[in-house]
Amino acid sequence: MIPPERPLVLPSVMSADMTALGGQLGELCAAGARVFHVDVMDGHFVPNLTVGPDFAAAVARSVRPHGGLVDVHLMVERPGYLLEAFAPHADAISVHAEADPHLHRLLGEIRRLGCAAGIAINPGTPIDFVTALVGVVDYVNCMAVNPGFAGQSFIPTTPDKVARLRTELPDEVWIEVDGGIAPGTLPAARDAGASWLVSASAIFGAEDPVGAYRRLAELAG
Numbered sequence: 183m184i185p186p187e188r189p190l191v192l193p194s195v196m197s198a199d200m201t202a203l204g205g206q207l208g209e210l211c212a213a214g215a216r217v218f219h220v221d222v223m224d225g226h227f228v229p230n231l232t233v234g235p236d237f238a239a240a241v242a243r244s245v246r247p248h249g250g251l252v253d254v255h256l257m258v259e260r261p262g263y264l265l266e267a268f269a270p271h272a273d274a275i276s277v278h279a280e281a282d283p284h285l286h287r288l289l290g291e292i293r294r295l296g297c298a299a300g301i302a303i304n305p306g307t308p309i310d311f312v313t314a315l316v317g318v319v320d321y322v323n324c325m326a327v328n329p330g331f332a333g334q335s336f337i338p339t340t341p342d343k344v345a346r347l348r349t350e351l352p353d354e355v356w357i358e359v360d361g362g363i364a365p366g367t368l369p370a371a372r373d374a375g376a377s378w379l380v381s382a383s384a385i386f387g388a389e390d391p392v393g394a395y396r397r398l399a400e401l402a403g
Contacts, residue, residue, distance in 0.1 A: 336362025
């Protein structure tokens with residue numbers, strides 16, 4: 183996967199209507215969405231439990247015929263044990279810096295499995311965790327909320343953190359901002375240097391998810 187040429191909005195399927203998932207994903211693909219975000223939570227690393235590899239496979243089956251890609255975000259303890267299960271259904275996988283002390287090895291394994299390798303960092307995690315791994319990381323998932331639940335408010339200091347990351351990282355490493363992305367918060371994250379902007383409830387919680395996506399995509403530019 184090459185770095186995105188322009189900022190992209192990633193619908194986060196954790197807030198989708200699971201009874202109508204295929205239809206919603208197809209409509210978003212038709213509206214221009216190209217990368218879809220799958221949040222995996224284990225009830226231990228974060229206080230919530232979500233989906234497994236079969237769900238990621240279902241998302242992949244829905245979006246890949248339209249040219250769509252799947253970004254898997256592992257919010258789990260010991261993420262190395264899940265990489266082989268998710269990799270066939272993912273184009274990019276991010277693991278949390280706080281979840282495993284062997285990030286260099288994990289990132290290498292993600293690449294070996296054919297996916298772009300990402301590091302996710304919580305709001306309280308310093309950017310040093312990332313800059314030490316330049317050369318083995320493809321993108322950084324900068325959390326704009328404390329991970330675990332959709333619908334949280336965007337932490338207002340996030341753009342400053344993104345701007346510092348953008349200064350410290352080479353151009354080929356792109357930055358993802360995850361959490362609280364909505365019309366009022368997207369421009370600041372975009373202007374700070376984010377290339378992937380993950381939105382869950384602002385899209386799927388709207389009466390018209392496709393219209394909500396299009397509005398965010400326009401703001402992303």
